Amino acid sequence: MALIIFIILSALCAGAVAAMIVSHNQAHSALFLVLAFSSLGGIFGLLDAPFAAVAQVLVYAGAIMVLFLFAIMMFNLRLPQAPEKKRLRIVLTAALGVILLAELVLAGSRALRGAGPRALSAAGDIAHLGRLLFSDYLYALEITSLLILAALVGALALAGKKEGE
Amino acid sequence: MIPPAAFLVLAAVLFVMGIIAFFVKRDLLTQFMAVEVMLNAGNLAFLALTKALGKAEGQTVVLFVITVAAAEAVIGLAIIVLVFRQRKSIRTDELKDLKG
Numbered sequence: 255m256a257l258i259i260f261i262i263l264s265a266l267c268a269g270a271v272a273a274m275i276v277s278h279n280q281a282h283s284a285l286f287l288v289l290a291f292s293s294l295g296g297i298f299g300l301l302d303a304p305f306a307a308v309a310q311v312l313v314y315a316g317a318i319m320v321l322f323l324f325a326i327m328m329f330n331l332r333l334p335q336a337p338e339k340k341r342l343r344i345v346l347t348a349a350l351g352v353i354l355l356a357e358l359v360l361a362g363s364r365a366l367r368g369a370g371p372r373a374l375s376a377a378g379d380i381a382h383l384g385r386l387l388f389s390d391y392l393y394a395l396e397i398t399s400l401l402i403l404a405a406l407v408g409a410l411a412l413a414g415k416k417e418g419e
Numbered sequence: 420m421i422p423p424a425a426f427l428v429l430a431a432v433l434f435v436m437g438i439i440a441f442f443v444k445r446d447l448l449t450q451f452m453a454v455e456v457m458l459n460a461g462n463l464a465f466l467a468l469t470k471a472l473g474k475a476e477g478q479t480v481v482l483f484v485i486t487v488a489a490a491e492a493v494i495g496l497a498i499i500v501l502v503f504r505q506r507k508s509i510r511t512d513e514l515k516d517l518k519g
Binding site for chain 1 (some may be wrong): 420421423424425426428429430431432433434435436437438439440442443444446447448451452453455456459461463464466467468469470471475477478479481482483484485487488489490491492493495496497498499500502505509
């Protein structure tokens with residue numbers, strides 16, 4: 255059952271990303287990515303990581319992609335981008351992709367050697383995750399909040415000035 | 420029971436698709452979306468290995484990656500808006516005079 259769900263979700267995810275590559279409309283690309291990230295959230299759920307799944311759907315498929323959609327609407331690019339004839343670039347990119355894929359699969363198979371699917375030792379539940387976040391990773395968590403504040407101020411400073419100067 | 424290798428293969432495929440999208444697409448916004456796809460592939464690999472090794476630390480890393488990606492999206496989009504205001508274009512083949 256879980257295998258069927260995994261196959262459906264991964265096909266949906268990879269297909270949506272492929273459609274994002276093929277599509278020439280930026281808004282369509284962003285919507286395909288919303289689909290891809292939502293199905294990826296489902297895959298996170300299959301991996302016994304419910305909190306990461308929720309964060310994925312809320313933050314990625316929700317907040318970040320909506321931000322992208324707002325930006326796309328702001329740009330108002332009506333010219334539909336002439337399909338460029340850059341065969342060489344596409345061939346080179348495909349070759350790079352094949353090589354990188356082979357490399358990643360090799361590295362992954364080496365990383366997984368002797369590490370079969372093991373029962374999680376209390377790693378799956380959220381209470382353990384929260385305790386970990388607020389004990390071992392406390393400094394990282396606090397610095398992350400600082401980072402978000404800096405991003406907020408930085409975005410205001412960058413894009414907020416309109417008639418200031 | 421799904422083997423962890425299946426998740427890792429999916430992560431590798433997603434990462435490579437992100438790379439391909441980054442090099443094939445010609446405007447800043449779509450290239451930025453390709454970067455997000457690559458970040459998600461990294462998250463998926465983290466979670467797959469977290470499950471395979473039975474540790475919870477990978478999930479915390481995924482949470483940090485998601486928050487950093489949100490901050491990065493905010494700053495990146497602000498910069499793209501600035502570029503668009505100055506140049507009236509976000510196509511990377513029209514932004515050739517970026518030097519040094």
